[in-house]
Amino acid sequence: MQSSGHRFRDVEHHPLLAENDSYDSSSSEADMADRVWFIRDGCGMVCAVMTWLLVVYADFVVTFVMLLPSKDFWYSVINGVLFNCLAVLALSSHLRTMLTDPGAVPKGNATKEYMESLQLKPGEVIYKCPKCCSIKPERAHHCSICKRCIRKMDHHCPWVNNCVGEKNQRFFVLFTMYIALISAHALILCGFQFFSCVRGQWTECSDFSPPVTVILMVFLCLEGFLFLTFTAVMFGTQIHSICNDETEIERLKSEKPTWERRLRWEGMKSVFGGQPSVLWINPFAGFRIRQLLLRAKKGGPEFSV
Template identity: 65%
Template sequence: MGSPAHRCRDIERQAGYLHPEQCAPPPPRASSHAMWFIRDGCGIVCAVITWMLVFYAEFVVLFVMLLPSRNLAYSLLNGALFNSLAFLSLASHFRAMCTDPGAVPKGNATKEFIESLQLKPGQVVYKCPKCCSIKPDRAHHCSICKRCIRKMDHHCPWVNNCVGENNQKYFVLFTMYIALISLHALIMVAFHFLFCFEADWTKCSTFSPPVTVILLILLSFEGLLFLIFTSVMFGTQVHSICSDETGIEQLKKEERRWGKKTKWMNMRVVFGHPFSIAWLNPLATPDYGKAEAYQYVV
């Protein structure tokens, strides 16, 4: 029987592509307080565009619709609701972008580490030839993050990060709050158009009527587009969580090798134990309780 170092499988199924002795020792682990951020040009641009679109909606809602309104109660109520949703949306986006999604330690597929696993006869480990790491069950390699991510669902350029085990809650909240803020903006635009058709256009906004119409049409297009997109994404994510099957696992039709749990338990795994208002708070880190041990062996 060979040593544990020989009982390894390359995830690419290419024999001899990666040998433990070819792996350099893993780099020193960063501080637990270090912020996670992916330096991807496309992702950074998409993230900046996301924030700019929210700020554009904020500008139109406040300076075109609410501040010129003579109904103080209407302005205060809708202003408070819209700004609350905007804050929650951006907070969720920031947490999804700057939270480690569940990256596997890089470069740990060394001979010494594999031998330290004390594998039993017949057991094997999977290793990633791209980041030279021991690959836990249900982990996949992201070519943009250049890391293996536990329970990776997909890489989202809009949050410039992978959606994985540790930040799926924030991504789900981001899609939910963007859908809600888009719906709210569309409702306010509809009421504003109805009011302006019945009143003098010069009293509808501090801007000229043509500029006001253009700003409202652009906001309507933005709101409708993101309402559809984020609603579909939110529904997809909730279904993925309830079925305990990531987007990549569904796409690849991978064989289920993990225990089946109830839908409610799957939701608690992502949003934390027990159920509380903190589920809706992007600033609250989920309390996962007793974490499941990811198996390296197959």
Template identity: 65%
Template sequence: MSPAHRTRDIERQAGYLKPEHCAPPPPRSGAGSMWFIRDGCGITCAVITWFLVFYAEFVVMFVMLLPARSAAYSLFNGLLFSSLAFLALASHAKAMCTDPGAVPKGNATKEFIESLQLKPGQVVYKCPKCCSIKPDRAHHCSVCKRCIKKMDHHCPWVNNCVGEKNQKYFVLFTMYIALISFHALLMVAFHFVFCFEEDWKKCGTFSPPATVVLLILLCFEGLLFLIFTAVMFGTQVHSICSDETGIEQLKKEERRWAKRSKWMNMKVVFGHPFSIAWLSPFASPDYGKADVYQYIV
């Protein structure tokens, strides 16, 4: 028997809940309050992410596009790259500052358990770390210090968990970063060809050595982030289509939820029906009404 199954068996014991050991849940913050994890490592990674995007924007605009002879080439690529970079940063901000689906902390009280109106034989799970009643498919995050519904993983680059309510924004973040990385690499290749054919002193506002160093750094950054985010994007899309989170795949948890089509699983994450809003980090998908009996298995 796996450790996960042994843990579940312990949680099924009637005395395991011990609601009398849980303090009343803390008062809920206002609806307009922002979700933010105060983790030093995560904050540092998030700052580095924004810095690298701004660095790429600087090199693209001031090293490659402004010195270019073709105004149409510079205008088209400048608008395209800047738009994708803006969407990438907006997606990152939404993924970082959106509640990923945290279960109310400390709700494993006697009053809350009685409000579930459990029938004989019905079972609920309690998280001993945050003293909350766990919905099915929820897992505890040691960094967020909360149980997260449909938690896929905790990502330090967005300083947040990827869960039920912010997975769309994380997927968009990886997609837009992969796109701007690919776009930057294409422009670097064209710029090197252009500079080899022309005088290096005439193809940049910086000195030739500085231009080469800036382009090489951008090339390494673009290649590294293209590979990383493209793989992550593909992994996330596969996880959504199969309706199985990264943690569930890693732990090989038994499937206890209804099976849906791949297209329906995509609409559960990105919203229904399909529209251009799927690509917008400013459009919140409709998740429907929360079901109180999601806590019962």
């Protein structure tokens, strides 16, 4: 499909569209900003619910099996507050990753009228995605689950029921970090609890019977080990990708960079925002309940089916 002054191609990649993303001011982009993002994918929703249930299970075992029966008051208080704070931060990061638009390109904006409004130079080539009929900015990839092109798409994660992209990568990094921390904390507490129970011959070490206590703690140890391993590796991979300014998809496809790569520190500041501060590890930073309610009331949720 061609028109005077520019060429318009149905391809999966585009190397020439400038990074200034001139289409950001379009009405479709503004409409997207006024909607709550949520992916209606069966597998993703099941995995997201499982994530919450596993964290709740860990909190139950830590609180009611290990800490409340303990005779050491300060041991129970300090570890209880620490574990629950980390759990809240982990689940908050999970919610923000899941409900934040990862950087979706407006669907169906590759129209003849819109192309003419861009005032492209003669001979300039731009590309559209044949799957969602949208103009593909540089480093965008199409997600078959979200059914959208996502800017700087790293991967689609079923555990957060969303793509990890330009706008929500920070929350995903925080999610993996906090899950790794509470998993490590749970394993340490399990070690102390097993030692205490064995030393006391399983008398008064828990309000539950010894067999039930063992089963609950063994499952928690397995959960903690698996999630610590998975999230620690994922956290390291994400930090490496940010520092190298290369997404996981770009690395797997061995794509040659057509963009100027940021320095490592610049990449971190770009993802986490501004100079290093406590806000970097705060998933609530920039969150406004009133703004969220207004968006939901104005446009309703932005579903992807």
